[in-house]
Amino acid sequence: MKVNIQSVNFNADKKLIDFIQKRMDKLDQFYDKVISSDVYLKVENTSDKENKIFEARVSVPGDSFVVKKQCKSFEEGADCAASSLERQLKKRKEKLKSYL
Secondary structure (H helix, E strand, O other): OEEEEEEEOOOOOHHHHHHHHHHHHHHHHOOOOOOEEEEEEEEOOOOOOOOEEEEEEEEEOOEEEEEEEEEOOHHHHHHHHHHHHHHHHHHHHHHHHHHO
């Protein structure tokens, strides 16, 4: 799957990009018609520890899913967002099966 990663106001290192790529590639197991995904990494300028925002948009034929998570680290955000996307993709797959 094609994953476009954009980091806003900072440069993401190679390890973080590889981790996100692997985590998003696992979504193909749950729904094989995923076209692409866009990931936005943002850091808020607050004193709060949970200042990292992980936003992902997954495109499937006829629809797209958007998940936005705010966590202490981008890895934690990627895990939370990916598990949420897994649930959404499974739900869509079941819905499509019921129409057949």
